Amino acid sequence: MISTEVVIIGAGPAGLFQVFELGLLGIKAHLLDSLAQPGGQCTELYPDKPIYDIPALPVCGAQELVDRLLQQIKPFGATMHLGEETVGLVRREDGRFTITTAAGTEFDAGAVVIAGGVGSFQPRHLALPGVEVFEGRHVHYKVASAAALHGKRLAIFGGGDSALDWTMDLATKAAGLTLVHRRAEFRAAPASVAKMRELEAAGYVRFIEGVAQELLTEQGVLRGVLIKSPDGMVHTVHAEQLLVFFGLAPKLGPIAEWGLELDKRAIRVDTEKFQSNIPGVFAIGDINTYPGKKKLILSAFHEAALVSFAVQHHLYPAKKQFLQYTTTSPIMQKRLGVTGA
Numbered sequence: 001m002i003s004t005e006v007v008i009i010g011a012g013p014a015g016l017f018q019v020f021e022l023g024l025l026g027i028k029a030h031l032l033d034s035l036a037q038p039g040g041q042c043t044e045l046y047p048d049k050p051i052y053d054i055p056a057l058p059v060c061g062a063q064e065l066v067d068r069l070l071q072q073i074k075p076f077g078a079t080m081h082l083g084e085e086t087v088g089l090v091r092r093e094d095g096r097f098t099i100t101t102a103a104g105t106e107f108d109a110g111a112v113v114i115a116g117g118v119g120s121f122q123p124r125h126l127a128l129p130g131v132e133v134f135e136g137r138h139v140h141y142k143v144a145s146a147a148a149l150h151g152k153r154l155a156i157f158g159g160g161d162s163a164l165d166w167t168m169d170l171a172t173k174a175a176g177l178t179l180v181h182r183r184a185e186f187r188a189a190p191a192s193v194a195k196m197r198e199l200e201a202a203g204y205v206r207f208i209e210g211v212a213q214e215l216l217t218e219q220g221v222l223r224g225v226l227i228k229s230p231d232g233m234v235h236t237v238h239a240e241q242l243l244v245f246f247g248l249a250p251k252l253g254p255i256a257e258w259g260l261e262l263d264k265r266a267i268r269v270d271t272e273k274f275q276s277n278i279p280g281v282f283a284i285g286d287i288n289t290y291p292g293k294k295k296l297i298l299s300a301f302h303e304a305a306l307v308s309f310a311v312q313h314h315l316y317p318a319k320k321q322f323l324q325y326t327t328t329s330p331i332m333q334k335r336l337g338v339t340g341a
């Protein structure tokens with residue numbers, strides 16, 4: 001069990017800046033995210049898009065913003081636990097919290113800040129009856145071992161970079177590979193599409209425009225899948241391994257089960273401390289709601305600043321609180337690893 005002052009759930013812009021604001025007050029945090037990299041929506045959904053409403057940065061790429069935040073929080077050495085969905089949050093009788101992740105990591109924390117955004121990102125599943133039985137063994141949403149797919153008959157679903165990258169990687173190593181996409185146009189990089197077409201011309205890839213209609217099974221064994229084309233034709237694809245890359249969709253997931261007061265899938269908080277109905281559990285960024293809430297990065301930053309004072313008071317009620325400026329505070333500058341002018 002890892003013991004810490006604060007656990008922050010979610011490493012989007014809100015969670016990252018929370019590390020900074022707590023750090024300025026000398027409070028240590030562990031940061032948890034179900035994704036393999038920090039950045040939340042900025043990194044996952046629109047890394048290359050410019051953002052124009054971050055104060056004092058007239059224009060900033062979404063990934064650039066995340067990189068800048070990571071640089072800004074570096075002095076505080078928060079440990080990140082990435083690729084681990086937080087599944088459990090329990091307030092113990094002593095008022096502290098036990099937080100657990102799907103990977104089995106356990107934390108003991110004095111306060112929790114939920115910065116879960118629109119929820120944890122989960123792969124969109126193949127929507128076919130009976131598919132659950134094969135998920136993980138024959139139907140995959142990520143590739144755990146490419147070598148295990150060599151020599152197998154594969155069907156890859158999707159039109160984005162993941163689908164095309166794995167098509168290029170596995171085409172010559174599989175016993176047969178069919179790529180299925182609902183449209184003739186692809187979202188993937190044009191160079192990848194061109195390479196896929198080359199592999200198709202060379203006979204390594206069969207491309208079908210269409211959608212999966214039915215799994216073909218024989219005595220509980222997956223044999224393939226039926227694909228329906230826009231012209232109504234049904235194609236039989238023989239494959240024992242299906243790789244599905246339909247992108248990621250956010251799901252509120254376990255957060256809904258922690259006894260928090262919710263309002264339309266958002267955590268209801270006050271606007272002084274951004275505290276939930278559970279004392280010691282705070283919520284910032286897109287995941288919270290209060291009268292007038294605007295889901296902007298700017299709002300998340302403000303909320304993080306106020307939460308850090310609320311957390312300090314929750315952890316150390318006897319401690320006197322006063323506002324210090326980073327410009328002039330020697331203790332803050334020490335924490336930041338800089339020296340004042």
Ligand SMILES: Cc1cc2nc3c(=O)[nH]c(=O)nc-3n(C[C@H](O)[C@H](O)[C@H](O)COP(=O)(O)OP(=O)(O)OC[C@H]3O[C@@H](n4cnc5c(N)ncnc54)[C@H](O)[C@@H]3O)c2cc1C
Nearest residue numbers: 010012013014033034040041086116117119120285286297
């Ligand atoms: C296309 C697009 C353009 C946008 N442009 C702007 C803009 O110009 N200006 C602006 O201010 N805002 C913009 N936004 C909105 C902005 O991105 C969000 O307000 C911001 O990302 C919210 O930050 P967050 O940290 O609260 O949540 P998120 O960025 O959603 O991050 C939350 C993180 O929490 C993780 N998480 C959730 N549940 C769990 C769990 N149970 N366990 C572990 N991890 C979990 C998720 O995996 C995720 O990484 C835009 C959004 C989109 C989609």
